[in-house]
Amino acid sequence: MAIEHKPDAVRLEGTFTPTSTGAHYFSLPAFGHAKLYVNDELVYDAGPAQDPRAFAEGGPFEQRKQHTFVQGEVYRLRVEVLAPTPKQAIVPLMAGRIAFHLGFMAQDEYEEDVVANAVEAATNADVALVFVGNSAEWETEGHDAADMNLPTFGSQDRLVAAVVAVNPRTVVINCSGVPVAMPWIDSVAGLLQCWFLGQESGNAIVDVLLGTISPSGRLPVSFPRSIQDTPSYGNFPGDQATSTVHYAEGIEVGYRHYDKHPEKVLFSFGAGLSYTTFEYCPAVITPQELVHDGVVTVQLEVKNTGAVDSREVVQVYLAPLLEPRVGRPELPTKVLAGFAKVEIAAQSAASVVVDISFESAAFWDETHNCWAVDEGEYAVLIGNSSTSVKRHGSIKVEKSFTFGP
Structure with missing residues (x-):
């Protein structure tokens, strides 16, 4: 629709024929208040409190819900979305806009034991490469993270621990734009911090891993051991009721903080290894x-x-x-x-x-x-x-x- 058109609601209907039986998974992030009906039964009410800005930036947190389907049967699906009010939209430009993502994954695929698969592959490998990191759902501009842990609920940390337990020659490749907690750091053979690379990321990572080029990057920030070790911990985000933040760390930000508290830093500002000396x-x-x-x-x-x-x-x-x-x-x-x-x-x-x-x-x-x-x-x-x-x-x-x- 043209930008000047702001519908109050949108309804989309269709049919779905599952290829397997199971309690399959849905997600429904949206601009506005989204609902999903299966055969006229309300199975997913996303509620009006979703963050439209996070949706626009590609990082909405997806609440996933299940519904049982039988292989071969035809199901009527209906999605209804009410446009966000100015108060719900947070940003005025988003008021009256409607958009949604209808996500689906079969139960067997969603619940597959990927850790067991990784362990099996790593057991007899010469070297195990484990890729971890954040996505736009967990790290995006304009939003503060609640902690430094890799998503989700410790699953990536458990993956690394399981792989390194069967193969000590495990190299972790972390893709994040911020420092993350690394409880496994002392047990892995190597770590490559890749940040968020572009379309040549695969070639760049392979060139470094195979020694085609010597890694030459240096950390532009300090990596603390945990969120409790950051300079502003305990003070940020402050008193949200009064919009008051007390900058108790003073000038001790970044490497200045860790100069006085060296036990709190995992990797210092400027840290980085090379294939030469x-x-x-x-x-x-x-x-x-x-x-x-x-x-x-x-x-x-x-x-x-x-x-x-x-x-x-x-x-x-x-x-x-x-x-x-x-x-x-x-x-x-x-x-x-x-x-x-x-x-x-x-x-x-x-x-x-x-x-x-x-x-x-x-x-x-x-x-x-x-x-x-x-x-x-x-x-x-x-x-x-x-x-x-x-x-x-x-x-x-x-x-x-x-x-x-």
């Missing part, structure tokens, strides 16, 4: 004084000491070595000041240059409502993750200064 040579830091509007350049040679061409991500941090003073907030242990990704052939070296801006040493001065940089010494730390850095020297701020937002 790298050696960092001593860095040259010029100038060794940081001034307002100034830049300090860090230059070092990185060697690929292995037999495989690969890329390396070099991270440079500033760590304040300042004495406490009244009026200055607590500073983080270190701050990422810059990074560079460089491709290095096997048994070769490359020069890496990273510029450190004066802004990297700044903190927010609430008293004077401006950014401030305090005089003193700042260590220069270099590595490929937030937990693998080593000191390569230091710079100084001879005189404190401030600057506007």
